[in-house]
Amino acid sequence: MPLEIRRPGLMTTVQDAGRSGGYHLGMPPSGAMDLFSYEVANLLVGNTDGQAALECTYLGPEIEFTEPVRIAVTGADLPARVNGTEIESWTAHDVAAGDVLSFDFLRSGARAYLGISGGIDVPSVFGSRSTYTLVGAGGFEGRALRAGDELKVGVTGPDRRAAARSVPAALRTTHPAQVELRVVVGLASYRVVPASLAAFFSTDWRVTSDANRVGYRYRGGGIDFVARTPPAGAGSDPANVVDIGYPVGSIQVPGGSEPIALLRDAVTGGGYATIATIISADIARAGQSRSNDVTRFVEVSLDEALTARREAADRLNRVRSALGFD
């Protein structure tokens, strides 16, 4: 087996770009929380076909390679070493059989991506190799990696190796401890008192320790709901609505006190009023924030959200060009 997990890290899972088509049954997309960094890690090692990478959360794993492969670490600033020597992140490195990859403590961000030429070879479940730990589906045995796990890598296809080995500094992501997440207001925001909705955007929200792939819970303020006679089926709490679908990125405020933003392992629906949704371009930034980081939510229009989406796609295209892919 080309990869032997000596130490698993805090929460290391196999992820790709995620799955679709099962949201109505309660199956979230899963996939890399920071899709940009995942895609770049793949490009650096020559994977252009959606191969699976490892998502390393907070504390990195220690991995011994039993075959030569090309690797790259992107995403969070989690300094990597091969046989004890620090290697540059956002850069492709060739490792030999017997080499050991380890990580220092996290400097910023929350999730690093380890791309490996050929990709992690696990069975595809509903169109994706991504791990969804809640029901134990996908990834490596449906769970985070453990010490002693042995992972296979896929067969590298035609030579798609990048001409350049490193992503220019300007195109790498940095992770300040204060983040702004752009949102589109909508959904059941009519349930919120207007002054309270305005205050939501001027509040410094702090990421609590309850922050994982399902969602992030924030603390720092409150939300006041408009008083009403509950409609049939909703239940009596003012934060409740008749159970409805939750978009990925949507923000709900159970009890009016602690907003929860749902991310890539989102619960797909429920009875809490949702008020806004993080735009697709900023989901990765949400997933790179960590406990105690300060978050401001910034309201944008749908058109601004679409512009941001195009800018995010352009950025990935610039990485592709810089690495010599056409």
Next chain:
Amino acid sequence: MSAPTRAELTPDADGVLYTYGGDEWIVVQLAEAMSLSVNLRAQAITRRIGELRIPGVTEICPANAAYMVRIDPDVVHPRAMTERLREIATEVGDAEDFVLRTRITDVPVLFRDEWTHSALMRFRDRHQTPELTDLEFAAQLNGYADVDSFIDAIVGAPFIVSMTGFVPCVPWGYQLVPPRRQIEVPKYVRPRTFTPERALGWGGGFTAIYPVDGAGGYQLFGICPGPIVDATQTLPDFRENYTYYRPGDLIRYRPIDRSEYDAIRATVGDRSFRHHSAELEFVPRDWFAEPDATVRRLCEVLDAA
């Protein structure tokens, strides 16, 4: 950054709210209140969207009184998609002629079981009336003389799976009884941090079955021996998909005793478990005209299967 307009946050003339969940999701709230007719409309519209195979649509999710779609905005602009959804809504109309081709499934329930009882006792401090059990509280609140007659009402008419999700694959159940006989139960004051796998709960106007252990706020009534998910896909009913229930399914809860519960669990253990179900057509128009007679016919199809 310019101040965004919130013109898109007002319901249309029919009271339908089309709203954007970021750049990839369109959430359509058909009504604020639950009713069978609004749920059937959500099911009819989403089935139609599925049939049309519209380029750029990646998820189609019916909900209780709403639905949502996920789109790829690089393929279809969210506003163009919203216009398309309005056209489809007009075409479907009030879904009066809608016929739901579906199946009805027998769902055995052990009410007043030891597992949900122990869970609800652990969290009495989060409950409206700590001195009563969840069943006693719900029976009293809905005007039933005792828990037995309340359970009779639950098992007396089938439910429609008005929505699935939360996690894979919680079936929300909305009972096929006229509005005046609808049971309504508030959720816990503060959610529990533990609910046993396969617990049957009730919150607002809906039942739910918890697929796995986890947090939850629904009142706990009993436990179902049949699994909701099978990630190993080794049970016959889960070969195609690791979930069983689908939106639009009909389910009938049936009270069982402990020995039947244990017998069914044994079939789960030896992987021979099968749901007892029957294919049928549910004609809402019949139900609105004669709810009790229509419901009896549905149950007869199941009993004959």
